[in-house]
Amino acid sequence: MLEIIKSPWHWSVAGVLIGLTVPILLLIGNKNFGISSSLRHICAACIPTKIPFFNYDWKNEIWNLFFVGGVLIGGFIGNFLLGNPDNISISPDTMKDLQAFGISDFKGLMPTDLFSWDNLFTLKGLVFFVLGGFLVGFGTRWAGGCTSGHSIMGLSSLQLPSLIATICFMVGGILMTHYGLPLIFDLIK
Amino acid sequence: MKLDDKNICDAPNESKVKSENNLKYLLVGAIFGIVFVKAEIVSWFRIQEMFRFQSFHMYGVIGTAVVVGIISVYILKKFNIKTFSGEEIVIAKKPNNKGVIYGGLIFGMGWAITGACPGPLFAQIGSGFGVITITLLSAILGTFTYGAFKDKLPH
Numbered sequence: 001m002l003e004i005i006k007s008p009w010h011w012s013v014a015g016v017l018i019g020l021t022v023p024i025l026l027l028i029g030n031k032n033f034g035i036s037s038s039l040r041h042i043c044a045a046c047i048p049t050k051i052p053f054f055n056y057d058w059k060n061e062i063w064n065l066f067f068v069g070g071v072l073i074g075g076f077i078g079n080f081l082l083g084n085p086d087n088i089s090i091s092p093d094t095m096k097d098l099q100a101f102g103i104s105d106f107k108g109l110m111p112t113d114l115f116s117w118d119n120l121f122t123l124k125g126l127v128f129f130v131l132g133g134f135l136v137g138f139g140t141r142w143a144g145g146c147t148s149g150h151s152i153m154g155l156s157s158l159q160l161p162s163l164i165a166t167i168c169f170m171v172g173g174i175l176m177t178h179y180g181l182p183l184i185f186d187l188i189k
Numbered sequence: 190m191k192l193d194d195k196n197i198c199d200a201p202n203e204s205k206v207k208s209e210n211n212l213k214y215l216l217v218g219a220i221f222g223i224v225f226v227k228a229e230i231v232s233w234f235r236i237q238e239m240f241r242f243q244s245f246h247m248y249g250v251i252g253t254a255v256v257v258g259i260i261s262v263y264i265l266k267k268f269n270i271k272t273f274s275g276e277e278i279v280i281a282k283k284p285n286n287k288g289v290i291y292g293g294l295i296f297g298m299g300w301a302i303t304g305a306c307p308g309p310l311f312a313q314i315g316s317g318f319g320v321i322t323i324t325l326l327s328a329i330l331g332t333f334t335y336g337a338f339k340d341k342l343p344h
Contacts, residue, residue, distance in 0.1 A: 005227070011246050014228030015253020021221060023261035028213055030272045032281045034200025035308040039332040041198075053336035061202050066211040067218040068311045074222020075231065075315025082227060090234045091243040098237060109232040110304065110318055117320045125323070128302060133310075133324035135299025137331025140307060142292025142342065144284040145199035147306040150293075151251060153200070154283050156258025161283040165293040170240075172297020177240035180298065 008084050022156050031063055034149030036140035038068040079109070101185040123188045143168070190266045196281040203279035204272070225312040233304025240301050286344040 025031040042065070043049075044058040087107045095106060105111045119125040140146040143165050145154060151169065154162020193203060225231045230250060238244035264270070265278055272278060283289075300306055303324055305313055310328060313321040335342075 008229055009224070009227040011228060011249030012253050014224050014230065015250045016257050017224045018221070018250065018254040019257025019261065021217065022258040023265060024217060025214075026265060026278050026280075027270075027272055028217070029202075029206070029209060029274075030204035030276050030279060031202055031214070032196075032200045032279075034198070035306070035311075036332075037198040037200040039307060039329050040336070042329050043333045043336060047333060049333075051336050053339050054333075061198065061200075063202055063209075063211050063214045064200055066214040067221075068308070070215040070218020070220075071222035071225065071308055071311040072315040073215070074219040074224075075226050075312030076222075076317075077219065077315075078223040078226025078312070079316035082223065084227075088229060088232060088234060090232075091238050093243040094234065094238045094241055097241060097243075098234075106234070109226070109229060109234070109316060110313065111233065115233070115313075115318050115320060120320060120323065125320075129320065129323040130327045132299050132302035133327030134331040134334075135295050136303055136305070136307060136310070136324075137299075137328030137333075138335050139292045139294070139296025139299055139331070141332045141335040142288045143296055144289060144292070146296065146308070147251075147300075148308055149199035150283065150289075152254050152258055155255045156262045157280045158259065158262075159283045161285045161289050165283075165289045168290050168293025169297040169300060172294040172299075173236075173240045173301040174297075175294075176298040176301035177237065181301065184302075 005082050006084060007086075008088075018152065019156070022153055029063065032149075033153040034064075034145055035068060035071075036137075036146035036149055037061065038064045039137050040141060041065055101181070102189060127184055127188065139172075190269065190278045190280065192282045193279045194282040199281065199283070201281050203281070204274070204276060206274050206276070221308070222312045222315060225309055226316050231305065231309040231312045231316065236300065236304040284344075288342065288344045291343065 025033050041058045044054040103111045103113050114128050150162040150165040229235050239247035310325050
């Protein structure tokens with residue numbers, strides 16, 4: 001049993017469990033599923049400001065911060081207690097494309113060529129941590145939600161803006177992957 | 190079930206119950222985080238595969254989740270199911286403005302760079318990539334910047 005849990009899970013298992021999060025959160029506390037809101041609550045809770053966008057009763061939304069705290073703990077359990085003992089198996093085509101960018105570590109969930117403390121004060125760090133993170137936080141709030149709030153919760157309740165948002169997420173990602181990343185990797189090599 | 194069009198954010202607390210035990214959300218979040226790691230959704234590689242159309246994995250995950258979500262919400266609505274504490278279920282109405290397009294494109298670009306949407310950011314930190322706390326801090330700064338310039342941006 002533990003061996004089955006430790007091997008990587010099939011996409012359908014993950015899809016069903018993620019989809020079920022929508023009714024579970026509604027049933028246990030009338031909560032709408034969405035994660036990017038947590039970033040706004042952190043601003044409202046931690047940064048003293050008069051900006052109206054952050055002046056609301058964040059304590060009423062504190063469930064969302066418990067939820068993302070849980071995600072962090074789940075990440076720890078999933079990797080350190082139930083971790084996959086083998087290397088990640090990614091598509092050979094993707095591996096070839098990424099090798100051309102100079103990526104050489106294909107063992108774990110993330111390439112340490114990019115995502116390590118050593119890169120913090122380099123151009124790599126500036127792009128992959130600072131710029132990337134900024135775009136995620138700025139974009140999700142402007143769009144009014146992220147993959148969970150729009151693509152899962154919004155689509156589950158058949159809302160048109162969420163379909164438009166999801167299409168834009170994909171278009172932005174595809175453009176960055178095929179046109180932006182080659183330029184970025186040229187720059188940081 | 191009803192729609193709420195005056196919600197505070199995209200994942201509002203629609204409950205009127207005042208004192209509740211928030212640990213249940215920690216538990217649901219933890220299960221969610223385990224799924225994120227075990228199905229490798231937090232992997233930068235899997236996001237690259239998706240945007241390069243070189244694997245079905247992420248499309249399978251998101252597609253299945255949406256289908257299960259649609260069926261669940263349909264059942265809750267059809268049978269007028271109440272929450273466990275007896276409240277009417279309320280679903281937040283999404284904003285319908287141009288910000289969805291501009292913000293959506295910008296987030297998509299960030300997703301391709303970091304390999305993470307906001308949820309996986311937390312799971313990546315938990316799974317040992319401590320440096321992602323910098324990405325998270327930058328995302329918080331991004332959200333703050335949006336809040337500061339909200340009125341000057343097209344919506």
